[in-house]
Amino acid sequence: MSYKALYRTYRPMTFDEVAGQKHIIQTLKNALKENKIAHAYLFCGPRGTGKTTMARIFAKALNCEKGFGEQCNECENCRAIIEGRHPDVIEIDAASNRGIDDIRDLVSKVKYAPILGQYKVYIIDEVHMMTNEAFNALLKTLEEPPEKTVFILATTEPYKLMPTILSRCQRYDFTKVSDGDIYNRLFDILQNEHIQMDDDALSSLVKLADGGVRDALSMLDQVIAYQGNNITLKTIEELYGLSSKEEKINLLVACDKKDISTLTSTIQTFAENGIDIKRLTLDLLDILKDLLIYQTTKDESLLKFISISDVDSLPLPVKKINYWIDTLLQANSQFKMVNNVLSLFEITLLKLASYEEEKKEEVKVIEKVVEVKKPTIIQEEKKEEIKTEEIKEEVLPLTFTNVSFSSVNTFVEEGTPINYTLDDIVNIMVQATKEEKTKIVNNWKLLDKLLTHPKVGKYASTLKMTTPRIVCKSAVVFDSNFKSNVTKINLKENQYGFSKVVEALYGENCIVLCMSQQDYIEAVKKFTNLQQANKLPSAREITIDVKINSTPQKTQTELLAEELKGE
Ligand SMILES: [Zn+2]
Incomplete structure (x- = not known):
């Protein structure tokens, strides 16, 4: 006999076997008891929480020969539904290519009475994936539903459905199944299969399933295939890349x-x-x-x-x-x-x-690295704090109005990248100090005032998405989560503009660079290693090839504009 996946073998066959969703089961049972069956149901909720399983059980309850509301799983109707061959219970996967054809077929045949059972049941899975055309066809059917026909629409994304569909359905929200319910379900299955699994291993697996019963069973399948029997926490950790x-x-x-x-x-x-x-x-x-x-x-x-x-x-x-x-x-x-x-x-x-x-x-890490170089005597530290306070007062009056942005070029998105090496960055780190960085950090809010500036707004908004990391008098290195920021800041064409904005915050005319966070970490690592090995290079002139002092070349348009103004 071929191997059958656990989630198929142990698919709940009755309402009482379903893990979780007790509120839904109770409502459906009551509806059956009072024979108040709606024409359309909407089952929404995360994947693997039992929507289609519940739909099939409901279909059995509507058609079981043992009695209305029963799910005997033995009569011809129940068996046919379980085996997926019941002529009156039709499952459609709206996500598949056949979805649209299936809906057309459905609409054309919906008027015929049930053949074997009492009710015709249409289960449409992933209903949000239907095309507009199919939706409209379905809507017509929902507007004038034939007798003894029940639609069960299942979806993970109910907000994608048209309000006209939603308003015609009785809605049931499936929730993630609780860890306790999943634990009990897996525990029963393990007992039944005579498989030994440590309690902490089982708990760990339940946590990984994150409220999805189907996921839990698929994972249990994998674990059994991997280990066979006597499953320990170590097995789970190995298989799913978990740390102990x-x-x-x-x-x-x-x-x-x-x-x-x-x-x-x-x-x-x-x-x-x-x-x-x-x-x-x-x-x-x-x-x-x-x-x-x-x-x-x-x-x-x-x-x-x-x-x-x-x-x-x-x-x-x-x-x-x-x-x-x-x-x-x-x-x-x-x-x-x-x-x-x-x-x-x-x-x-x-x-x-x-x-x-x-x-x-x-x-910041870099500050720690820099601090390590200094003797850590408590008195020294106190002095340093006072110094920081003084610096704060000193830099506060500095504003961007001190800096002229008139010759800043239009921000470009593409251009020539600035060439620099990790050694260049280490050289800047050697010269960087906490005091210098404090100046920029204290003035960082001024950047907000520049966001709408006609000349440097774009420069300011790009810098806004970065963090100043390494600051010395002639260079400032930022880092950013966003690759496009790193690229744009490191363009030769934009360098003058960025250096002007930084000058407004910092008061120094300096080179501006930006690194990805990963590269920044690499640089910190290199610096730390050199420092620990006592091999830090001594400070040398920063020789990165960019223009920040003189006015950059003007564009043709700007030259023309100046000519017209008579300059
Ligand atoms: Zn039955």
Whole structure:
């Protein structure tokens, strides 16, 4: 006998076997009991939550020979529905190519009475995928529904349906199935199949299924095919690229101890082992949630993902946990927008590591790197803070009005890229200081005033999407999540405009460069390695070939305009 997938073998055959969706089952059962059957039902909800399964069970309940509302699974009608050969129960997949033809066929035959059963049931899956033509044909049928005919429309995207369709259907919203319900379902199946699986392995699988019963069963199929019997958490971790709890705890401990080299090497190992970074981020959030609950309640029994010894290894104050949670949540929402998930993850963890309790602010990695060079005596640090305060006052009066934008060229989208090397960046890092960066950061808000400026608005809005990272008197390096920003800032044609805008914020005439976050991290790594090996080069002149001092060449149009004005 050929192997049959678990989700087919264990497809629920009666209302009572369905995992979750209790509110829907109750309503449908009542409708059957009172014989109040609607002409059209709309089943909406996430994939794998049992919409078509429920539709088939409902079709059986309408046609079972044992009695109206029964699902005996033995009579001819029930058997025919289970085997997909009942002439009165017609399933249409609107997403398939045949969808439109099927609907036409449906419309032409809908007027005929049921052949075998009491009710004709049309189950239309993925109904939002139907063409307008098919929709209109269906709508006509829904407007004048024939006797003893029931339409069940299933969709994951109900908002794509026309209001005229929605208004003619009784709507049921399927929800993600609870972890507990999925756990129980899988537990029963494992018992039935005589397969041994550790409890933590099963819990981990349930979590991966994220509320989808079909996904849960497909994954269980995979796990059984991979391991056979005696399934452990290690099996699940290997198969789905999950990191172990210890690895996750160690990662957070490294963040807490600001152990950057362990942090970057662990992430590297994760990458090599194909760890699912998005899943890992959610797991870290689960751990932090546990920590937060424990820190506020001191109740060990509330720990869901970690043990009390894990809590001891991460003695984090509540404020820090909150900051970490916010930062990880932010990264989680950005993953879908970036190409390099790993790089964003790495930056996020460096951000976690840079949290400073006393200063209550996030200190950028590069500042930490620079600080390491200085002796860390408490008195020295205090002095430095005072100096920062003085600088703040000193730079505040500086405004963009001090800088003339009159000779700035029109912003270009394409042009000649500025050539620079990683060594050039390291050279800028060697000369960079925290004080210089503070000047730009303190004036960053001025950028908003430039956003609508006729000459430099586009330059300002591009810079707005970046973060100043490395600042010395003759060069400023930004980084950005967006590749197009990096490209545009690094164009020779735009350099003069960017240097003018930066001058307005910073008061210095300097080279402006932008790196991708990934490249920036590479540069920080290189700098750190050189520093640790005591091999940092001494500062030299920055020799990147760009023009920032003299007025750039004017365009033909501008020359013509000046000529006309009589200049
Ligand atoms: Zn039956």
